[in-house]
Amino acid sequence: MGSYEEIFRSSVEDPAGFWLRAASDLDWHVAPTRALDESNPPFYKWFPDGELNVAHNALDRHVDAGHGERAALIYDSPVTGTTRTYTYAQLRDEVATFAGVLRDQGVGHGDRVVIYMPMVPEAAIAMLACARIGAIHSVVFGGFAAKELAVRIDDAAPTVMVSASCGIEGKRVIEYKPLLDKAIELATHKPARNVVLQRPQAEASMGADDVDWAAAVATATPADPVPVASTDPLYVLYTSGTTGKPKGVVRDCGGYATALAWSMPNIYDVGPGETIFTASDVGWVVGHSYIVYAPLLAGATTVLYEGKPVGTPDAGQFWRVVAEHGVKSLFTAPTAFRAIKKEDPDGEYTGQYDLSGLKYLFLAGERLDPETYRWAADLLGIPVIDHWWQTETGWPVAANPAGIELLDIKPGSPTRPMPGWDIEILDETGRPTETGVDGAIVAKLPLPPGAFPTLWNDEERYVNSYMKAFEGYYLTGDGGHLDEDGYVFVMGRTDDVINVAGHRLSTGGMEEVLASHADVAECAVIGVADTMKGQVPRGFVVLKAGVDGTAEGYEDRLRDDLVAMVRDQIGAVASLKDVAIVPALPKTRSGKVLRKTMRGIADGADEPVPSTIDDATVLDTLRSVLRRE
Ligand code: COA
Ligand code: AMP
Numbered sequence: 001m002g003s004y005e006e007i008f009r010s011s012v013e014d015p016a017g018f019w020l021r022a023a024s025d026l027d028w029h030v031a032p033t034r035a036l037d038e039s040n041p042p043f044y045k046w047f048p049d050g051e052l053n054v055a056h057n058a059l060d061r062h063v064d065a066g067h068g069e070r071a072a073l074i075y076d077s078p079v080t081g082t083t084r085t086y087t088y089a090q091l092r093d094e095v096a097t098f099a100g101v102l103r104d105q106g107v108g109h110g111d112r113v114v115i116y117m118p119m120v121p122e123a124a125i126a127m128l129a130c131a132r133i134g135a136i137h138s139v140v141f142g143g144f145a146a147k148e149l150a151v152r153i154d155d156a157a158p159t160v161m162v163s164a165s166c167g168i169e170g171k172r173v174i175e176y177k178p179l180l181d182k183a184i185e186l187a188t189h190k191p192a193r194n195v196v197l198q199r200p201q202a203e204a205s206m207g208a209d210d211v212d213w214a215a216a217v218a219t220a221t222p223a224d225p226v227p228v229a230s231t232d233p234l235y236v237l238y239t240s241g242t243t244g245k246p247k248g249v250v251r252d253c254g255g256y257a258t259a260l261a262w263s264m265p266n267i268y269d270v271g272p273g274e275t276i277f278t279a280s281d282v283g284w285v286v287g288h289s290y291i292v293y294a295p296l297l298a299g300a301t302t303v304l305y306e307g308k309p310v311g312t313p314d315a316g317q318f319w320r321v322v323a324e325h326g327v328k329s330l331f332t333a334p335t336a337f338r339a340i341k342k343e344d345p346d347g348e349y350t351g352q353y354d355l356s357g358l359k360y361l362f363l364a365g366e367r368l369d370p371e372t373y374r375w376a377a378d379l380l381g382i383p384v385i386d387h388w389w390q391t392e393t394g395w396p397v398a399a400n401p402a403g404i405e406l407l408d409i410k411p412g413s414p415t416r417p418m419p420g421w422d423i424e425i426l427d428e429t430g431r432p433t434e435t436g437v438d439g440a441i442v443a444k445l446p447l448p449p450g451a452f453p454t455l456w457n458d459e460e461r462y463v464n465s466y467m468k469a470f471e472g473y474y475l476t477g478d479g480g481h482l483d484e485d486g487y488v489f490v491m492g493r494t495d496d497v498i499n500v501a502g503h504r505l506s507t508g509g510m511e512e513v514l515a516s517h518a519d520v521a522e523c524a525v526i527g528v529a530d531t532m533k534g535q536v537p538r539g540f541v542v543l544k545a546g547v548d549g550t551a552e553g554y555e556d557r558l559r560d561d562l563v564a565m566v567r568d569q570i571g572a573v574a575s576l577k578d579v580a581i582v583p584a585l586p587k588t589r590s591g592k593v594l595r596k597t598m599r600g601i602a603d604g605a606d607e608p609v610p611s612t613i614d615d616a617t618v619l620d621t622l623r624s625v626l627r628r629e
Contacts, residue, residue: 004405008417008419012419015035016036019258019420020032020035023449027056028051030049030227032047033049038446042463043454044447047230053132053226055095057297062299068092070273072087074275075304076325078306079168080201094125095125095132099132099133101211102133102160102223103223105159105193106160107135107159110135110136111136111159114156115127115162117282118142118166118167118168118176124282124304127288134226134232136233138248142174142176148246148570160192163195163197165203166199175204197213198212230253235251236456239391240504247465250454255453256394257293259449259451263294266403267403268290269403270298270329278332284365290302309336309339316352318330328360329361332363333366360382361384362385363384364388367491388490390476392452393451394450397418397421398421400414400416401418415487416488423442423443424443425441425482430471435481436482436483440469440470442474477495479491480492498526500535500573505570510570514539518544520543521542523540524598526538528602537576541580587614
């Protein structure tokens with residue numbers, strides 16, 4: 001097979017040959033003869049003349065090969081006390097039937113279906129059912145509020161919505177149906193039908209446009225897989241940009257399936273019949289790629305876990321799942337480990353379970369701090385692999401390719417670039433930085449298969465946000481450096497995106513909410529360091545002239561209002577808890593808010609006063625506001 005170095009080199013020296021070979025592991029209705037259409041940069045197209053069906057590759061292919069009785073998906077839900085295993089044959093049948101339901105509701109090739117669901121197997125079934133009939137799914141994370149869902153409905157313009165009556169968040173039952181109804185009321189686009197899965201924890205009242213999942217499935221005729229162009233969209237996944245308007249990241253079919261199928265054995269070292277447990281949510285890219293598509297494309301078993309790392313009911317649940325289901329690779333976000341460490345600092349729960357089958361812990365979604373790395377590595381005694389990627393990239397940009405060879409681990413680094421990811425570090429002038437010097441992390445175009453070919457309905461934003469800063473390169477939005485051994489170090493975002501408990505959020509979006517309050521003249525939201533969640537948002541507001549911020553109890557009332565507004569309009573997941581009144585925001589002479597300086601002060605750093613500042617005394621006031629707390 002070759003070493004990492006050889007494999008990486010062949011992927012950049014002969015990308016066409018490398019990826020055509022990888023693509024040949026899939027079933028194609030029409031096999032691609034060409035790897036890449038480069039005629040319209042930066043809009044590259046992988047396998048332009050190929051045709052396939054991703055759901056067929058994820059399910060039918062394995063059943064046809066005689067593996068129908070192998071476990072495909074294990075639903076493990078401590079919050080409902082349920083464990084259910086779907087074999088490949090069963091999952092294929094459930095997906096085919098639900099694909100029939102969607103078809104009966106008028107969904108066809110290229111139509112969109114918005115899925116707003118908790119972590120139940122039906123969420124994965126709905127995604128795969130869309131893929132089966134060539135429809136495009138767009139999953140919206142359950143922690144987003146109705147308004148955020150409405151924005152996505154208007155952008156994706158779905159034919160049908162798929163939802164559930166409720167989700168279970170720790171010990172709370174959250175009714176989804178009222179949120180769905182409110183979102184549809186707020187949206188300009190009205191989907192024709194809503195298919196709703198009734199859950200016994202809170203049954204939803206159904207309206208004229210609502211279709212009961214179970215009743216529809218009972219009468220539907222299964223649908224066969226529809227071959228689609230490799231370049232057709234498989235899904236649109238909205239992610240936070242620097243403004244309140246989310247970006248609809250488009251994923252193609254053939255390139256994505258090829259990259260994921262390559263990544264399973266080579267990065268995660270998981271093959272047919274082996275089990276991966278990705279503790280994330282189907283609403284995030286990690287869930288799309290490594291709960292649903294990649295494990296199934298590889299013929300492996302995936303665990304879909306409805307619960308939290310702690311509190312459902314205890315900090316030993318990950319270990320229970322690993323032991324009960326024979327998990328080989330566990331993948332989650334560092335914040336989950338910080339939560340476990342807080343509850344069970346000595347790792348006592350691990351002693352209660354047989355973890356001998358667990359070979360790797362993969363962590364991504366936010367920076368892995370060396371302390372959490374060491375705690376996890378000492379506790380488990382297995383390789384703890386930090387790897388870096390984004391919604392846009394679809395699969396890891398930098399990782400330790402455990403299935404090829406385990407490279408030396410350097411705490412603080414997600415190791416080396418994966419095939420096709422030609423990473424460079426550039427300074428503001430576009431020149432490569434010296435080894436070890438931070439700059440903008442960029443990837444040379446064309447990007448490998450799996451990465452986003454465009455943004456939904458917004459080619460201009462695709463070019464302006466990602467492809468314009470440095471000609472011929474994709475701007476990742478992350479800053480960092482390469483060391484003398486070619487290891488990547490990702491130090492943090494260079495824009496206004498923050499990562500809260502592994503959830504990607506836009507501070508710009510929160511600022512739009514705060515600014516809409518009647519008393520607020522201007523505001524800034526920044527991400528500040530948090531020992532548990534990595535980062536949390538923090539708001540600063542300047543009051544309109546004439547508003548008396550010193551009045552008895554006013555600041556507390558205002559904070560409560562603003563916190564409630566963000567929760568109501570963006571969602572609980574935004575976790576904005578702190579808002580302070582300040583007399584002014586630090587700005588440059590040209591009026592730009594100095595957010596980086598504010599971040600430094602909030603984090604307690606000895607932040608230098610920027611030469612461009614308009615009024616340096618504003619910083620003293622900010623420091624004293626922060627010291628008061
Ligand atoms: N539906 C509805 N509400 C949700 C939700 C969902 N799917 N997910 C989260 N929320 C709510 C939470 O209940 C919480 O509400 P609260 O403020 O009323 O308590 C709020 O959103 C914030 O959630 P979260 O940031 O998840 O914090 P938490 O304190 O509930 O849990 C962790 C902390 C670390 C246990 C949790 O964040 C976690 O498991 N993180 C793993 C990260 C992960 O999976 N990342 C995905 C990318 S890999
Ligand atoms: P998302 O698109 O939600 O997957 O978030 C992507 C962002 O999360 C990246 O741009 C990084 O800022 C951050 N991120 C993800 N993985 C890592 C990692 N291993 N190390 C540092 N940052 C990470």
